Amino acid sequence: MSEYIVVTGGAGYIGSHTVVELIQHGYKVIIVDNLVNSSYDAVARIEYIVKQPIPFFNVDLQNYDELLKVFQSYNIKGVIHFAALKAVGESTQIPLEYYENNVGGTMSLLKVMKKVGVKTIVFSSSATVYGDATRFENMIPIPEHCPNDPTNPYGKTKYMIENILKDMQTADSSWRTAILRYFNPIGAHPSGLIGEDPLGIPNNLLPYLAQVAIGRREKLSVFGNDYKSHDGTPIRDYIHVVDLAKGHIAALNYMQQIEESKGLYREWNLGTGKGSTVFDVYNAFCKAVGRQLPYEVVGRRAGDVVDLTANPTRANTELKWKAELSIEDSCRDLWRWTTENPFGFQNDSYKWSLFQAKNDTSYLSRLHTVKFSETDFEVSIANYGALIQDIKKKGQSFVQGFSSLDGYKHPDNPFFGTSVGRVANRISNASFSIDGKSYSLTKNENGATCLHGGNNGFDKNYFLGPVVKNIKDKDGQAATTLDFVYVDKDGNDGFPADLVTYVKYTIDKVSVSVEFEASIAEDSKADATPVHLTNHSYFNVTNGPTINGTTVKAITNKYLEVDDKYYIPTGKVAEFPKELITGLQLGESSSFDNCLVVDQSNWKLDTRNEPLRPIFEASHENSKAAIKFYSTDPAFQFYTGDGVSLEGYENRCGFCIEPGRFTDAVNNAEWAKQVVLRKGEVYGSKLKYSFV
Numbered sequence: 179m180s181e182y183i184v185v186t187g188g189a190g191y192i193g194s195h196t197v198v199e200l201i202q203h204g205y206k207v208i209i210v211d212n213l214v215n216s217s218y219d220a221v222a223r224i225e226y227i228v229k230q231p232i233p234f235f236n237v238d239l240q241n242y243d244e245l246l247k248v249f250q251s252y253n254i255k256g257v258i259h260f261a262a263l264k265a266v267g268e269s270t271q272i273p274l275e276y277y278e279n280n281v282g283g284t285m286s287l288l289k290v291m292k293k294v295g296v297k298t299i300v301f302s303s304s305a306t307v308y309g310d311a312t313r314f315e316n317m318i319p320i321p322e323h324c325p326n327d328p329t330n331p332y333g334k335t336k337y338m339i340e341n342i343l344k345d346m347q348t349a350d351s352s353w354r355t356a357i358l359r360y361f362n363p364i365g366a367h368p369s370g371l372i373g374e375d376p377l378g379i380p381n382n383l384l385p386y387l388a389q390v391a392i393g394r395r396e397k398l399s400v401f402g403n404d405y406k407s408h409d410g411t412p413i414r415d416y417i418h419v420v421d422l423a424k425g426h427i428a429a430l431n432y433m434q435q436i437e438e439s440k441g442l443y444r445e446w447n448l449g450t451g452k453g454s455t456v457f458d459v460y461n462a463f464c465k466a467v468g469r470q471l472p473y474e475v476v477g478r479r480a481g482d483v484v485d486l487t488a489n490p491t492r493a494n495t496e497l498k499w500k501a502e503l504s505i506e507d508s509c510r511d512l513w514r515w516t517t518e519n520p521f522g523f524q525n526d527s528y529k530w531s532l533f534q535a536k537n538d539t540s541y542l543s544r545l546h547t548v549k550f551s552e553t554d555f556e557v558s559i560a561n562y563g564a565l566i567q568d569i570k571k572k573g574q575s576f577v578q579g580f581s582s583l584d585g586y587k588h589p590d591n592p593f594f595g596t597s598v599g600r601v602a603n604r605i606s607n608a609s610f611s612i613d614g615k616s617y618s619l620t621k622n623e624n625g626a627t628c629l630h631g632g633n634n635g636f637d638k639n640y641f642l643g644p645v646v647k648n649i650k651d652k653d654g655q656a657a658t659t660l661d662f663v664y665v666d667k668d669g670n671d672g673f674p675a676d677l678v679t680y681v682k683y684t685i686d687k688v689s690v691s692v693e694f695e696a697s698i699a700e701d702s703k704a705d706a707t708p709v710h711l712t713n714h715s716y717f718n719v720t721n722g723p724t725i726n727g728t729t730v731k732a733i734t735n736k737y738l739e740v741d742d743k744y745y746i747p748t749g750k751v752a753e754f755p756k757e758l759i760t761g762l763q764l765g766e767s768s769s770f771d772n773c774l775v776v777d778q779s780n781w782k783l784d785t786r787n788e789p790l791r792p793i794f795e796a797s798h799e800n801s802k803a804a805i806k807f808y809s810t811d812p813a814f815q816f817y818t819g820d821g822v823s824l825e826g827y828e829n830r831c832g833f834c835i836e837p838g839r840f841t842d843a844v845n846n847a848e849w850a851k852q853v854v855l856r857k858g859e860v861y862g863s864k865l866k867y868s869f870v
């Protein structure tokens with residue numbers, strides 16, 4: 179059974195960065211966070227960065243019973259304890275809440291740990307425990323033996339917790355306890371995907387300055403420029419949050435070397451040892467932004483002192499850890515995070531809800547809804563299969579979907595709304611060969627072919643993320659993007675290579691665009707695979723139970739001729755009557771399940787730079803609704819849903835337009851170029867549904 183590290187407060191600023199580092203250093207992690215000062219979006223983004231799911235529990239540490247359940251469900255080898263309220267000013271206003279949450283939460287955590295016999299803990303302490311270290315001579319830079327004298331309730335909670343931990347270790351010397359005293363964490367993850375998300379007015383210098391730069395605040399107030407420093411402003415020790423996160427890995431590694439019988443209680447400062455003034459930081463950030471930012475020097479702030487720089491020698495020598503990143507690095511990363519997420523994780527046009535099947539408690543099972551009130555246009559997408567659950571305009575649904583995840587997990591689900599892969603459509607004999615090597619796949623259709631990726635295709639897996647952002651599209655229109663990732667493992671349904679796939683939705687006030695991108699993971703053993711990705715929504719513009727009466731127009735009437743038994747292309751291109759181009763009204767017997775050919779000379783693996791061509795449109799007289807379909811791909815499957823056999827849904831309740839590559843392309847010498855992906859190459863395509 180794998181051993182896990184529990185990270186309390188793992189959805190928060192420092193916790194989220196530490197979880198990323200832990201996973202990248204090979205640890206398995208569980209996050210416990212009650213989201214009182216954070217958002218689950220941070221966890222979704224951590225998962226997106228590390229490309230693996232992380233068990234998450236929305237539990238308040240003070241809830242002993244719930245916390246105990248979490249600890250009893252996993253094999254846990256240690257805890258990193260970040261969860262706390264942290265605003266110094268607020269702690270002077272509501273001290274009881276601070277003592278209750280920080281000290282009470284820790285007591286509950288320690289009781290649980292004691293009960294289950296987990297005795298390794300890394301605790302987030304703070305330089306605030308030292309109080310005004312300038313009250314002593316020779317204590318700047320501040321060493322760990324500097325006497326403690328916190329000056330506010332927040333700092334006192336840290337001081338108290340340190341003492342509780344010390345007493346626990348004295349009582350049972352097998353505890354291994356690392357006290358990490360942080361100086362001033364700044365910056366963000368270099369990916370721009372996670373960072374500090376100050377809900378309200380930021381208390382700290384850089385988050386405040388970032389909001390000035392993005393236009394959310396008017397100017398920075400500099401509290402006093404008459405201190406004894408090179409420019410008159412106070413000196414602090416600013417540390418990049420990624421360096422700080424790595425300090426936790428160093429502490430865990432250090433403690434693992436300590437014999438359990440010996441135990442340990444030890445404090446370490448995590449700082450750079452290099453002090454910077456307010457103006458040093460201000461100048462570095464202005465440089466990152468590329469312009470001078472407004473500020474005003476105001477009077478000194480009560481309690482501020484000239485210099486609080488760390489002496490990090492103990493951590494440097496014992497933990498073999500050293501801060502490596504500069505203030506310039508921090509400012510660059512913070513600016514990227516700020517420009518890409520000007521409002522942190524807050525987003526007015528987006529909301530998510532749990533979308534769990536029976537007995538399912540996973541936060542992976544979520545439904546994401548984007549709404550444009552102006553056009554009354556609403557789109558809902560689930561992590562499961564990165565599927566489109568609903569597209570609604572003025573109350574009318576244009577796609578078929580289920581109201582619960584159980585429907586999607588039902589064996590008769592005809593791939594409603596889902597992303598399809600690793601290879602959409604059919605592969606003859608469920609086999610192929612690349613570079614002389616043969617592969618056998620799951621035969622999931624007629625005991626002969628492999629359809630839509632087999633029995634455990636993309637539609638039956640959870641995509642990670644999404645990363646949700648508000649953007650302006652090329653035409654300056656507001657849009658929301660939802661970016662999902664999924665790693666399909668080598669051998670799944672017989673396909674070779676670990677495949678990393680991104681499905682990115684862009685939703686604006688009248689359309690839904692989908693971009694697919696796939697590449698073979700760098701550390702994958704196998705280095706080639708076929709790929710063919712699309713979306714399998716069932717559209718209906720009639721506002722009725724079937725598509726009968728819909729008028730359709732396709733860009734082409736050419737299609738791949740197939741055999742009668744297994745619907746595999748013969749290699750010939752045939753033609754439907756021209757009506758399909760000029761306008762065909764679907765009657766009860768107009769039945770299609772064909773690969774229509776848009777372009778017979780496009781053998782590109784990544785078609786995203788091709789024009790987004792209009793390939794199909796569907797409308798209905800009575801409903802007055804219409805959908806236009808666009809794609810960069812050379813073909814699309816047109817299916818009238820004749821195989822739908824599902825309680826509550828009529829046969830032909832929707833039609834599918836599945837832009838993609840030629841059917842069974844991997845088994846055709848020429849067409850194979852459309853689908854055979856090798857390590858270092860990128861598969862890509864785009865499609866768009868526009869609702870009139």
Ligand code: NAD
Pocket residue numbers: 186187188189190191192193210211212213214215216217237238239240259260261262263264279283302303304305360361362363
């Ligand atoms: P943060 O507020 O971003 O993260 C703390 C997380 O703990 C949040 O996600 C919050 O929802 C969670 N949490 C709070 N109370 C909880 C409870 N009772 N049960 C479950 N979850 C709870 O703060 P941060 O900046 O990431 O700080 C992390 C830790 O580091 C804190 O303990 C803080 O005191 C300490 N610290 C922070 C700084 C700093 O400047 N950011 C400096 C020194 C020490």
